[in-house]
Amino acid sequence: MTESKTNAASPEMAMEPHRALWLEANPWIAGVLAFLIPGAGHFYQGRWFKGTIYFFCILGTFLGGMKLGDGMVVYHKADTRLPTVWYATQLLTGAVALPAYFQGLRAAQPANRPLELSSISGTLTLPFEGELKAIGPGREGVGGPAKGTLTITSERTAFSYELGGRFVGTVGDRQVDLPLGGSRFLLAPQIGGGSGRALEVSIGRNPNDHPDLQRLLIGSTPRSFMDSFEAPPDQPSLNDVYRRLGARYDMAVVFTLIAGLLNLFAIWDCVEGPAYGFGDEQPRPAPSAENSAATIATEATSGNSATSSESRTAKPPQAVLKT
Amino acid sequence: MLLAEIVPTWYLLPLAMVISLVYSASRYELPDVILRRAFRLCVTILTAMLLAFAVLWILSYKL
Numbered sequence: 161m162t163e164s165k166t167n168a169a170s171p172e173m174a175m176e177p178h179r180a181l182w183l184e185a186n187p188w189i190a191g192v193l194a195f196l197i198p199g200a201g202h203f204y205q206g207r208w209f210k211g212t213i214y215f216f217c218i219l220g221t222f223l224g225g226m227k228l229g230d231g232m233v234v235y236h237k238a239d240t241r242l243p244t245v246w247y248a249t250q251l252l253t254g255a256v257a258l259p260a261y262f263q264g265l266r267a268a269q270p271a272n273r274p275l276e277l278s279s280i281s282g283t284l285t286l287p288f289e290g291e292l293k294a295i296g297p298g299r300e301g302v303g304g305p306a307k308g309t310l311t312i313t314s315e316r317t318a319f320s321y322e323l324g325g326r327f328v329g330t331v332g333d334r335q336v337d338l339p340l341g342g343s344r345f346l347l348a349p350q351i352g353g354g355s356g357r358a359l360e361v362s363i364g365r366n367p368n369d370h371p372d373l374q375r376l377l378i379g380s381t382p383r384s385f386m387d388s389f390e391a392p393p394d395q396p397s398l399n400d401v402y403r404r405l406g407a408r409y410d411m412a413v414v415f416t417l418i419a420g421l422l423n424l425f426a427i428w429d430c431v432e433g434p435a436y437g438f439g440d441e442q443p444r445p446a447p448s449a450e451n452s453a454a455t456i457a458t459e460a461t462s463g464n465s466a467t468s469s470e471s472r473t474a475k476p477p478q479a480v481l482k483t
Numbered sequence: 484m485l486l487a488e489i490v491p492t493w494y495l496l497p498l499a500m501v502i503s504l505v506y507s508a509s510r511y512e513l514p515d516v517i518l519r520r521a522f523r524l525c526v527t528i529l530t531a532m533l534l535a536f537a538v539l540w541i542l543s544y545k546l
Contacts, residue, residue, distance in 0.1 A: 178512065209514045217501045228494070407491045418498065425509035435509060439516030 181205045182433045194430035196255045198423050201430035214426040218419050222253045225415025232353040232401050233412045235392040236264035252420035260390035267351045267392050275347040277321040280314035288359060290379010292331045298370035304332035306377060323361060327377060339364040344376060353393025356380030499528045
């Protein structure tokens with residue numbers, strides 16, 4: 161097998177044939193390494209140039225796709241028994257896609273659900289970035305982009321829970337300190353896709369406001385890397401990312417899928433070697449009809465059937481004899 | 484602003500380059516052969532996409 165992969169076509173090359181490095185290393189170790197980290201199997205075999213191509217091209221495509229899709233492209237939803245075709249294809253990229261499986265299991269735990277007002281004990285302090293939205297009469301000039309810190313408490317009333325606490329920060333370019341109130345409270349699960357955890361709270365009523373004016377803080381609070389990396393996003397987050405990115409999200413998914421498929425090539429090359437050889441082999445001249453006839457006649461007279469397979473496949477013996 | 488920010492189709496350019504490089508690397512072993520074949524494949528892919536774009540553009544003319 162080694163001989164068939166060495167190049168002895170030209171005299172110079174015959175003096176110094178290429179080494180088939182993939183045959184000199186353990187194919188199992190190389191294959192597993194190639195799967196886990198694109199290019200690692202080639203590095204193990206000492207094929208540095210190809211390893212570098214695979215490493216940067218495949219991982220670059222995968223991570224570029226993740227960045228393009230705001231980190232909500234690679235995920236596994238543990239409520240489906242088997243990984244989806246999408247995730248299975250992304251998983252071919254190796255270790256970089258593997259955390260999604262475990263994040264899917266973490267996210268499916270019963271404790272990972274949206275936080276309810278009744279579940280807040282003590283004071284919850286969260287950084288907030290989003291928008292102050294005003295609904296109803298007298299809303300002009302009230303809302304705007306908001307950024308600051310939320311201090312949230314839950315106060316039990318006779319029949320339910322009411323929001324307490326404050327928002328201190330900026331709305332537009334105004335410094336504000338707003339009391340929270342009402343019962344509107346929404347905080348997305350701790351583990352989920354996207355770097356921000358959706359957050360929505362209502363602002364307390366101001367006596368000077370119109371009685372029908374409602375003010376809401378709608379935005380997000382940062383989610384830790386461990387809780388967001390390749391975690392499955394909920395449907396509102398997916399809707400939001402579709403709305404913001406449009407076709408770019410689809411492109412991001414395509415990037416990660418193609419990265420997985422390209423790693424199949426890399427694994428195959430790592431175990432079996434390049435499909436077409438080294439690339440500088442000289443094609444042998446095709447035997448002419450006369451030469452073939454002469455060769456076959458010689459074989460027939462000598463009774464030697466162990467000729468090269470190439471001369472046999474070049475032209476069937478019957479066809480040569482007819483001419 | 485990046486060109487790809489305006490039209491996401493421009494992301495196909497690096498994608499075609501990556502596919503050409505990895506595919507050629509899986510076919511051949513020698514670096515210069517890989518690079519030469521990758522360049523040819525990339526040009527072929529982009530030409531094919533350009534042709535498809537031209538056909539679709541002509542078919543959708545005045546639609």
